[in-house]
Amino acid sequence: MFCIKTKSLELRLEVIPVESLFRHEDTLPHVVDELLLEFRNWANLQNPIIVDENNIILDGNHRAFVFKELKFKYIPACRINYFNKRVGLRYWFRLLENIKSADLLKQIVEDMNGKLHQVDDQETLKKTLKNNNLDCGVQQGNFYASIRFNKDLVHDAVSAYAVLAEIQDKLVQEGVKLKYFPCQHMYETKFCSELKECEMVIWTPQITKEMVVAAAKRKKVFAPRTTRHLISPRPLNVNVPLYWFKENISLEEINQRFSQFLASKNLEHFGPGQVIDGRYYGEELLFFFDKKQ
Amino acid sequence: MSEKRKIITLSAIGVDSPGLVSKITTKIFQMSGNIIDVEEICRRGLFSIFLIIDFSASKKSIDEITHALKPIENETGLKVILGIHDEDEITDLTEKEDYIVTVLGIDQPGIMANISTFFRKYNINIEDCRMIARGKFFAMEMVIDTSKMITEPPYSHNEAIEKMKDGLKDLCTGLNQSVIIQSEDIYKRVKKLIVFDVESTLIQDLSLKNFLEKIAKTVKPIGSKIESEHSNQGKIQALVKNVSALKGMPVSDLKKFCKILQLNTGTLELIQILKSMGFKVALLSSGFNFFIKRIFEAASVDYAFSNTLKADEHGIITGELEKPVITNTTKNEILEFIMNLENISSDQVVAVGDGSTLSHFRKTVGLSIAFKPDETGMKTDGILSSDRIISMLYFLGISKSELDKYLTRINRKSA
The missing domain is CATH 3.30.70.260 (ACT domain)
Structure with a gap:
């Protein structure tokens, strides 16, 4: 095991059996297809997946799924203490494009025996969702509302997201375009001011880490794009050769190889807020890169 | 003793029309001539060509060759001038x-x-x-x-x-x-990465000055330290060094101040053109990351490094910076890191700064450009004194017509 101890969080980089993993979230078929194509043809796995003490996947759900599909026995992972305060749980909000008014959504919710409660403003919506973490929120222009369903339909966090996925599917069938975006964007004035009239935002249920663990242990999965974990510092760019995982090799042997491989690399530490290879990272980073020959 | 080569130069000038090069070179080929150098230019409907030809393989005498080449004038309508040269007069390219x-x-x-x-x-x-x-x-x-x-x-x-x-x-x-x-x-050598020192190249001088003045006035303990520096770069360094004075200030207030900061005209277009030319674009800043994030959101650069202020859960600045702190001296290390990731050598890097001693990375790159430098005697490869940062594209071999084409394409996209 290759261990990195920072002031805030201990990162344990190791190779673990794919079969030992617990997923807490479903996959998106188009992402799986892209990764299948990539891993069949690409030479390296760039970033390790992130797991907790119980092998629950916190980040890298699609990568792990594709490793399993490709019948790879092991996968590189970074194990962390999920309940450390440097591990943040955030959500993916939904952006609905090409939706003329809230009427279509209202109709779908009513057909599913749910209710829309209009609220005054974004702040009230935020408070409502905080107090009722299985509710969803809706925002379009100056229209704000929470959505609540009967307990026979929404009785836990997993069912709350399942109902949301059903609503999304019905909207997409009606010609609405669906996009996912990190929830923090809703607190950015620029993002809100750039929302168009025909765009609606769905605030997803604000579940807790305990709910994630409970669901995974019971082998229940949330809808795709439910959680978004911020891991600070996040290990990046390990670039492990994929052919390793096609070899008939013991777990002990591959772990030894992995540790030596990481030890041969340079490690650069960056504070949050940097852009690397075209992606903005809001977390602290630990970036592996090859030593110059 | 080997015989000296028979070298003839041919210059032709006149009105352009299709097939001129073909007519001239076919004639040369028919007389066993080998073209060892050529330069052809067309400008506003006029044509000019200059050829250096080795006729050593020809069995004809020099007089016979020049006589045979003269009819090119009638066949093409061009004015032709021939010259006979000794091999020694021709400079070896090496x-x-x-x-x-x-x-x-x-x-x-x-x-x-x-x-x-x-x-x-x-x-x-x-x-x-x-x-x-x-x-x-x-x-x-x-x-x-x-x-x-x-x-x-x-x-x-x-x-x-x-x-x-x-x-x-x-x-x-x-x-x-x-x-x-x-x-x-x-x-x-194909350039692959262009790195900008953000404060000295992309941010409008006046807006940076106003931003620093606002900070100096609002956060009194830091004011004198900022004001004692003469250059904007020095003032930013003073701000970063004395960041503890910002303790207790809401991050949102500082973000509001950052709205004062404006980009130099043409910056976003420049980044877009560089990206469409295949460059990787990196921004290095020893300032705070709010502004860098704004540029990233508007222009999607490949790399951007800057400082992040630590804040508590209520969004109040703790007076510390997230480590490692990016200063003018660490920018060079970050550039090394990017070059390593991109697997490129230093001569494939273009660095744009103000050329001052604070833009350290200029020493280690293939092409260094000082944008509106305050000092004289810059050890950079070039100086761009124009206010238009987009003009630096000429230094990368772009012509005005190409630049106009890029700009039209960008304007069409954004319309």
Whole structure:
């Protein structure tokens, strides 16, 4: 095991059996297809997946799924203490494009025996969702509302997201375009001011880490794009050769190889807020890169 | 004893029409001539060609060859001039030491005369010269050969070249022109990464000054330290060094101040064009990341490094920066890191800063450009004194017509 101890969080980089993993979230078929194509043809796995003490996947759900599909026995992972305060749980909000008014959504919710409660403003919506973490929120222009369903339909966090996925599917069938975006964007004035009239935002249920663990242990999965974990510092760019995982090799042997491989690399530490290879990272980073020959 | 080669030069000039090159070169081929160098130019419907031909393989005499070449005039309508040369008169390409000199600025009489006289003084040969922008704005690219440059003791040849470059930069500054001098082998090497020192190149001077004044006025303990520095770069360093004075201030207040910061005109277009040219774009800043994030969101750069203030859960600044702190001295290490990731060598990097001692990374790159430098005697490859940062594209070999095409494409996309 290759261990990195920072002031805030201990990162344990190791190779673990794919079969030992617990997923807490479903996959998106188009992402799986892209990764299948990539891993069949690409030479390296760039970033390790992130797991907790119980092998629950916190980040890298699609990568792990594709490793399993490709019948790879092991996968590189970074194990962390999920309940450390440097591990943040955030959500993916939904952006609905090409939706003329809230009427279509209202109709779908009513057909599913749910209710829309209009609220005054974004702040009230935020408070409502905080107090009722299985509710969803809706925002379009100056229209704000929470959505609540009967307990026979929404009785836990997993069912709350399942109902949301059903609503999304019905909207997409009606010609609405669906996009996912990190929830923090809703607190950015620029993002809100750039929302168009025909765009609606769905605030997803604000579940807790305990709910994630409970669901995974019971082998229940949330809808795709439910959680978004911020891991600070996040290990990046390990670039492990994929052919390793096609070899008939013991777990002990591959772990030894992995540790030596990481030890041969340079490690650069960056504070949050940097852009690397075209992606903005809001977390602290630990970036592996090859030593110059 | 081997016989000397039969070298003939052919210059032809006239009205352009399709097939001219074919007619000339076929005639040469029919007489067993081997073209060892050629330069052809078409400008505004006029044509000119210059060929150096080796007729050693021809069984005909020089007189017979020149006689046979003359009818090209009638066949093409061009005015043809032939020259007969001794092999010794032809310079071997390997002996040459070429530099590309790009000069740009507002057009005025005498630019060309001043620069060519300067080169004559040093015995530097101008091998090629072309206008890359015409009109009110002028841009010219020259190829010069410094192999026979006069070197006065006690300077070595390389030292003399550096001295000549400084002299040319001074001359161009006096003529209100920007200039860059690049060794041809480095110029030809494909550049892959362009790195900007954000504070000195992309942010409007005045807005940066206003931002720093606002901070100095609002956060009194830091005010005197900022004000005691003369340059904006120095003031930012003072702010970063004394960041503890910001303790207790809401991050949102500082973000509001950051709204004062404005980009230099044409910055976003420049980044977009560089990206469509295949460059990776990196921004290095020793300031705070709010503003860098704004540029990233607007222009999607590949790399951006800056400082992040630590804040508590209520969004109040703790007075510390997230580590490692990015200063002018650590920017070079970050550039090394990016080069390592991209697997590129330093001569494939273009660095744009103000050329001051605070832009350390300029020393380790293939092409360094000082944008509106405060100091004189910059050790950069070139100086861009124009307010238009987008003009630096001329230094990368872009002509005005190409630049106009890129800008039209961008405007069409954003419309």
